[in-house]
Amino acid sequence: MEGTVRRLARAVLAIGGLTLQGCGLFELDDSYGNTYGGFFNYGNQYQWQLATCQNEVTTNAVAEPLRQRYMQCCMWRHGVPIDNSNGCEAPPYSG
Numbered sequence: 001m002e003g004t005v006r007r008l009a010r011a012v013l014a015i016g017g018l019t020l021q022g023c024g025l026f027e028l029d030d031s032y033g034n035t036y037g038g039f040f041n042y043g044n045q046y047q048w049q050l051a052t053c054q055n056e057v058t059t060n061a062v063a064e065p066l067r068q069r070y071m072q073c074c075m076w077r078h079g080v081p082i083d084n085s086n087g088c089e090a091p092p093y094s095g
Contacts, residue, residue, distance in 0.1 A: 031052070032068040034093055036080050049078040056095065 028036045028043030030050060037043020053074035062070045073088035077095055087093060 030071050030075075032071050034068060034072050034075075034082075036075060036082070041081065046075065046080050049075050049080050054076060060095075062092075068095060 012077075015091070025083075026037055026039050026042050028046050028050060031054070036046050036050075053071055056074055057067055057071060069087075071092055072082050073085070073093035074095060076082045076085045076088050
């Protein structure tokens with residue numbers, strides 16, 4: 001009986017770990033620490049927006065302290081939902 005319970009507990013932990021790891025497959029990360037997408041909104045569909053915005057950050061020579069937020073706002077301007085778009089319509093984030 002005890003061996004069965006241990007095997008069941010290990011299986012539950014393994015399945016739980018794989019489930020949590022799998023959620024990360026639905027998110028897209030940029031080089032500034034931002035994540036896009038989630039379980040119901042797959043981040044991998046935003047590849048062209050990510051490439052466009054990374055190019056825009058370089059082309060516009062965005063200052064280092066502004067890059068993380070600039071990247072978020074750029075993604076938002078290209079149709080990617082973000083948690084907080086306040087201030088994205090005003091300079092320096094308006095593109």
